[in-house]
Amino acid sequence: MHLVGIAREIVVAAISEVLPLLSYEEIDNLLEIPPSMELGDYSFPCFTLAKQLRKSPVVIAKELAEKIPDNRLLEKVVVVHGFVNFYLKKGQLACDLIPKICHEGLRYGKSTEGAGKSIVIDFSSPNIAKPFSVAHLRSTVIGHSLARIWEHMGYKAERINHLGDWGTQFGKVIVAYKRWGEEDSLYPKGSIRHLLELYVRFHKEAEENPSLDDEARLWFKKLEDGDQEAYKLWAQFRQTSLESLKEVYELMGVTFDHYTGESFYNDLIPSAVLKLQPFIEVSEGAEIVPLGDDMPPFLVRKSDGATLYGTRDLTAAIYRYETFNFTKALYVVGGEQALHFKQVFAVLKKLGYDWAENCEHVPFGLMRFGDMKLSTRQGNVIFLEDVLDKSIELTKAIIEEKNPTLEDKEEVARAVGVGAVIFNDLRNNRIKDINFEWDELLNFQGDTGPYIQYTHARACSLLEKGGRLDEFNLDLLKEPEENALIISLERFPEVIKQAAKNNEPSTVARYLLNLARDFNKFYQAHRIVDAEEGLANARLMLVAAVKQVIAEGLFLLGIEAPEKM
């Protein structure tokens, strides 16, 4: 069991000393945070012990509390009902914690749990025949954040962009391009939006002329069989799309270690299929692997012999394990593909790969627009680039209004505008569907990215005005607003751990909102730079620590933290 956080560790240790019945880990699991500060900082419920010890929870709690030894960080231990409530000496905690945070900087809360281990994260993975729409945003920002969170846990992250650069959809685009390429086009030949026009037109025309679908399948088959013309077109489409994609990634500050898309695995597929051979059955001309009664069969090859994305996912999984020897493999892909991954993992297990247990689908909810699902096929898309641009424009306007003398306006507007979009996506549990609402997205007040960035900039401004800090006595911090911040800073490592455990960036996002709110309350209630000298220095140190943790938390979400805005 790896414990994080100074104070929590001490509380658990103290209980452990007087309660040998439970292990360290059991105590840590039981320990909770009371609903309000008046009830203490940590709380240990004794109800579950009642049966085992055959005593009332209140009696157990009393006995336990009496035995807890004195500790330099413990203010008092109070029994309420069946709870043992621990009150920490905030001043002392501040003395221990704040210099530590300021000293460790971005390393505060970092764990060594994953030392020597690697985690493969498959995210973003857009379909490259299609434009990058807001629907792809989710996988991109969630995956990017998870990579940073797991790195903070000490893992080596392998960021993989499993580009959808192979498959029947390319047959469709080829057919459309050959028929209608450039004709009546609003966009120049070869541009990503031109490709979208073709894609949309294909589906429209295919409704009346289903033979187009057959033609598309034929072209994809030709592509797989190495047809020169098909390959050349495919390569051209791929290149255009990739260039356009990379612009968006750059704007958002998202990076990958590997751009190994589906086409990357073409050469590896035969050997993977060979491994599958003993399990394959032929059904209606297609090759399948039956998976029992509770799951539909897994399709290996279509009746025309072409592969499917499942085949490529399977091949990719094996390749990744052999290449990275991962401890964990995450697939940050929409929830609508849950069954697909269940099938892929089941097939891996059938092949005898124990590591299939370490593969995890990290699903997320749909992005909706009004009451309809965004559908590329119907041309019903919102381009991510447009969203980012709009958000950046709005940010610029706000800067002009509120802080017209700001330097680097362009750069700040980009950081804040993009941050707003990213935060909007990471704020809630990832499984929730998101209704795409311009108004909500472009509102920069309340629970938003700009709110947190603003708080950070505010803290930076105080530090700039406060000057250099040589001497400080953190024991002077006694106000409730100060205490709230100290205890909140102390909990940050737990928060990261929790976020990693659940693959849930929103845990960090929520924490930051609370921290920012607590900070703004503190800011509102007390003078800082012009408090009496000793107190001013102590408060400025607190501000420095808060600033540090906000910047670090934003980093974990993939959001920048400008010093001024």
Added chain:
RNA sequence: GCGCUUGUAGCUCAGCUGGAUAGAGCAACGGACUUCUAAUCCGUAGGCCGCAGGUUCGAGUCCUGCCAGGCGCGCCA
């Protein structure tokens, strides 16, 4: 039909994996800028936690059954 998933304030959502009096933001209304960045803060109002059972010291949280929405269910990804 079967499987997965969601249901908490008018709206968008938290709720620490079963704990104490269910909390935020938005929207509404009322306040606070000659003072450290008002992208802020304070206050008011707003709740049969979808419904009904069950499990136990204790349920918004777990189990069962309904109801409602969403997503899937062999040659798309």
